[in-house]
Amino acid sequence: MALERTFSIIKPDATRRNLTGRINAKFEEAGLRIVAQKRIHMTRAQAGEFYGVHRERPFYDELCEFMSSAPVVVQVLEGENAIARNREIMGATNPSDAAPGTIRAEFAESVGENSVHGSDAPETAAVEIAYFFSGLEIVG
Numbered sequence: 001m002a003l004e005r006t007f008s009i010i011k012p013d014a015t016r017r018n019l020t021g022r023i024n025a026k027f028e029e030a031g032l033r034i035v036a037q038k039r040i041h042m043t044r045a046q047a048g049e050f051y052g053v054h055r056e057r058p059f060y061d062e063l064c065e066f067m068s069s070a071p072v073v074v075q076v077l078e079g080e081n082a083i084a085r086n087r088e089i090m091g092a093t094n095p096s097d098a099a100p101g102t103i104r105a106e107f108a109e110s111v112g113e114n115s116v117h118g119s120d121a122p123e124t125a126a127v128e129i130a131y132f133f134s135g136l137e138i139v140g
């Protein structure tokens with residue numbers, strides 16, 4: 001299978017606790033290569049646009065506040081089946097349901113403050129990568 005790329009965010013709860021390196025080690029141990037990465041502080045408007053699909057959900061405002069509350073690390077991960085592989089090592093949205101050894105089982109604080117985001121399909125990965133990175137920022 002060809003290499004695939006996915007988009008990832010290390011969320012504010014994790015950057016606040018200085019967990020970027022430990023989370024990146026999990027990606028690399030799982031065979032995912034970090035091909036682009038930068039630390040940004042999202043505005044409330046950017047967070048709202050990024051999570052626009054959840055606009056009608058009861059947790060939308062809380063989610064947008066959280067995502068713009070501190071810097072995040074946005075990343076492009078590459079590997080075989082990168083989208084599914086990343087979802088697997090992230091673990092379930094709610095850390096209390098996440099399988100042992102997954103990022104959320106080890107690091108997430110709650111269903112909202114759950115340390116990482118990962119694209120769920122090729123179409124969303126492409127849109128999310130293009131939203132945060134220009135082609136020139138990604139080598140090879």
Ligand SMILES: Nc1ncnc2c1ncn2[C@@H]1O[C@H](COP(=O)(O)OP(=O)(O)OP(=O)(O)O)[C@@H](O)[C@H]1O
Pocket residue numbers: 059062063092093111112113114116117118119120
């Ligand atoms: N019940 C909830 N209360 C608060 N925040 C929530 C709740 N459910 C989801 N969220 C937040 O919204 C994000 C998006 O929800 P979604 O159901 O798409 O989960 P996901 O696909 O596992 O996560 P992500 O899209 O961030 O990778 C979650 O990662 C979490 O931060």
